[in-house]
Amino acid sequence: MEATASKALAGSPALSLCPNSKGPIECAQCRVRALSLCDALEPDELHELDRLSQTLSFAARQTLFEQDQPSDSVYNVTAGAVRLYKLLPDGRRQVVGFALPGDFLGLAMSERNVFCADAITPTTACRFSREAYSDYLDAKPHLLRRLHSMASHELSLAQDQMVILGRRTAEERIAAFLIGLRNRWMRVNGNQVHVLLPMTRQDIGDFLGLTVETVSRIMTRLAREKCIVIVPDGVRLLDVARLERLAEV
Amino acid sequence: MEATASKALAGSPALSLCPNSKGPIECAQCRVRALSLCDALEPDELHELDRLSQTLSFAARQTLFEQDQPSDSVYNVTAGAVRLYKLLPDGRRQVVGFALPGDFLGLAMSERNVFCADAITPTTACRFSREAYSDYLDAKPHLLRRLHSMASHELSLAQDQMVILGRRTAEERIAAFLIGLRNRWMRVNGNQVHVLLPMTRQDIGDFLGLTVETVSRIMTRLAREKCIVIVPDGVRLLDVARLERLAEV
DNA sequence: ACCTCGACTTGACCTGCGTCAATGTGAATA
DNA sequence: TATTCACATTGACGCAGGTCAAGTCGAGGT
Numbered sequence: 001m002e003a004t005a006s007k008a009l010a011g012s013p014a015l016s017l018c019p020n021s022k023g024p025i026e027c028a029q030c031r032v033r034a035l036s037l038c039d040a041l042e043p044d045e046l047h048e049l050d051r052l053s054q055t056l057s058f059a060a061r062q063t064l065f066e067q068d069q070p071s072d073s074v075y076n077v078t079a080g081a082v083r084l085y086k087l088l089p090d091g092r093r094q095v096v097g098f099a100l101p102g103d104f105l106g107l108a109m110s111e112r113n114v115f116c117a118d119a120i121t122p123t124t125a126c127r128f129s130r131e132a133y134s135d136y137l138d139a140k141p142h143l144l145r146r147l148h149s150m151a152s153h154e155l156s157l158a159q160d161q162m163v164i165l166g167r168r169t170a171e172e173r174i175a176a177f178l179i180g181l182r183n184r185w186m187r188v189n190g191n192q193v194h195v196l197l198p199m200t201r202q203d204i205g206d207f208l209g210l211t212v213e214t215v216s217r218i219m220t221r222l223a224r225e226k227c228i229v230i231v232p233d234g235v236r237l238l239d240v241a242r243l244e245r246l247a248e249v
Numbered sequence: 250m251e252a253t254a255s256k257a258l259a260g261s262p263a264l265s266l267c268p269n270s271k272g273p274i275e276c277a278q279c280r281v282r283a284l285s286l287c288d289a290l291e292p293d294e295l296h297e298l299d300r301l302s303q304t305l306s307f308a309a310r311q312t313l314f315e316q317d318q319p320s321d322s323v324y325n326v327t328a329g330a331v332r333l334y335k336l337l338p339d340g341r342r343q344v345v346g347f348a349l350p351g352d353f354l355g356l357a358m359s360e361r362n363v364f365c366a367d368a369i370t371p372t373t374a375c376r377f378s379r380e381a382y383s384d385y386l387d388a389k390p391h392l393l394r395r396l397h398s399m400a401s402h403e404l405s406l407a408q409d410q411m412v413i414l415g416r417r418t419a420e421e422r423i424a425a426f427l428i429g430l431r432n433r434w435m436r437v438n439g440n441q442v443h444v445l446l447p448m449t450r451q452d453i454g455d456f457l458g459l460t461v462e463t464v465s466r467i468m469t470r471l472a473r474e475k476c477i478v479i480v481p482d483g484v485r486l487l488d489v490a491r492l493e494r495l496a497e498v
Numbered sequence: 499a500c501c502t503c504g505a506c507t508t509g510a511c512c513t514g515c516g517t518c519a520a521t522g523t524g525a526a527t528a
Numbered sequence: 529t530a531t532t533c534a535c536a537t538t539g540a541c542g543c544a545g546g547t548c549a550a551g552t553c554g555a556g557g558t
Contacts, residue, residue: 086408086409086412088412088416088417088497088498089497089498092416092417093416094411094412094415094416096408096411096412107401108401108404108405109397109398109401110398110401110402110405114405114408115408138390141387141390141393144390144393144394144397145393147397148358148393148396148397148400149358149359151397151400151401151404152356152357152358152359152400153359154404155357155400155403155404155407156357156359156363158404158407158408158411159335159345159363159364159407160335161411162343162345162407162410162411162414163335163337163343163345165411165414165415165458166343166414166455166456166457166458167337167341167342167343167455167458168337168341169544169545170544170545200504200505200506201505201506201507202505202506206415206416207415208415209414209415209416210545210546211545211546211547212505212506212507213506213507213508213545213546213547213548214544214545214546216506216507216508217507217508217545220507220508232554248337248338249337249338418514418515419514419515449534449535449536450535450536450537451535451536459515459516460515460516460517461535461536461537462515462516462517462518462536462537462538463514463515463516464536465536465537465538466515466537466538469537469538481524
């Protein structure tokens with residue numbers, strides 16, 4: 001992992017503000033981060049946490065961390081997209097999630113990473129040393145509470161994914177994926193029918209327990225049926241209602 | 250939910266001791282509970298937590314709680330077995346886990362239950378009101394930390410299950426299930442090749458994303474190949490090495 | 499302009515597991 | 529002892545989605 005590292009400077013704090021922000025919680029990314037952890041913090045606490053962090057840049061396909069390696073950091077993704085996956089000895093891969101701007105990595109606080117993480121597109125992230133972060137948490141019980149509620153939410157999402165993988169058809173999986181991704185981008189960019197897909201079809205397949213070919217076929221079919229339009233960097237949703245019916249809990 | 254309820258009495262504390270125990274942490278169940286939460290507690294804290302709890306008994310197939318209902322309790326299973334599952338509108342079911350003696354339910358601390366829970370065999374559990382439990386946690390940051398680490402562990406297990414559901418064959422799923430269950434019973438009863446299966450084949454199928462028929466066929470085949478022996482209440486493992494190879498991470 | 503390479507699509511074929519249906523089995527009840 | 533009912537097993541058959549193979553397309557690189 002050879003990412004560009006730069007200590008965050010006062011005036012461009014890693015958590016409270018983003019580099020192109022004109023004030024507190026102004027840009028889309030910060031709005032998301034505010035949703036996840038920062039709204040549990042006072043301004044001076046943000047400043048303090050900030051001093052623990054450094055901003056890193058990763059090129060596409062560059063590794064943030066690998067499975068089973070000792071885990072010494074916590075990351076907050078601020079731009080780009082990251083895929084999180086587990087590998088079987090024979091090469092089969094299961095993507096367990098995608099991290100988008102605002103998402104945290106390493107919430108588990110376990111000794112070793114339980115999955116690999118690498119950048120899909122050029123990505124920037126704030127890194128905190130686990131030790132400093134952990135010490136800081138010890139002093140702030142309300143943060144720990146927030147952290148726990150975030151982990152619980154992740155657990156709930158993982159269980160939803162178990163339903164998708166165990167009990168849904170290929171078409172339902174794709175629909176659920178598109179709707180879920182739309183909802184996540186909405187928190188970043190507001191309501192929109194234009195869903196960006198930074199990940200490859202292979203990534204989507206490995207997330208949904210399908211092959212590339214099946215993902216491609218189903219998406220082509222949905223497009224043929226005027227349900228979506230496939231565009232270079234993603235998908236435009238035409239018939240959201242139909243997709244939601246397919247993805248129905 | 251009409252379970253037999255009885256306020257826990259001093260002398261038969263819900264968490265630190267089990268009814269048939271002759272001293273602290275003596276019986277198997279307590280050993281497990283000690284592993285999960287209680288080892289983070291001082292004796293007087295245990296006693297205090299105890300006053301917040303009541304012991305409940307559930308008959309087989311009785312409901313502990315239902316999906317989407319407001320969640321007002323936390324449970325600690327002390328005997329029996331509980332299945333946790335989500336339902337799709339059309340009746341398809343995904344079992345997201347089984348709770349055995351020592352396991353906690355409701356760690357998520359979310360407003361509403363995200364899955365259903367009902368007893369497979371006659372079950373006893375300690376119930377804590379969420380409010381009292383939550384207040385108690387506020388006063389004990391180290392407990393919150395423990396809780397968070399338990400939730401993280403659950404998340405990790407859920408991700409392992411995602412790999413099983415997304416990328417493994419029926420035979421590998423069954424092998425992983427049997428090995429996983431053996432490891433859990435080992436923490437209760439010590440090393441053993443006799444794996445109890447309190448749940449039905451249907452439950453196993455709904456957990457592994459398979460049909461009853463497939464579960465039955467694969468288990469019959471494993472038995473024919475001298476890998477396991479099917480006994481009335483479970484399975485005896487003959488060729489653990491082979492199962493572990495099949496279940497390999 | 500040409501080449502390369504990785505991502506994507508599409509078609510033909512195959513198979514693991516689901517579906518449907520029949521039967522066995524043991525525990526509970528009368 | 530007979531009856532029932534939930535659970536389990538087994539066989540025959542079909543299909544959703546996997547596998548294999550052959551393109552197409554576009555972004556870099558030279």
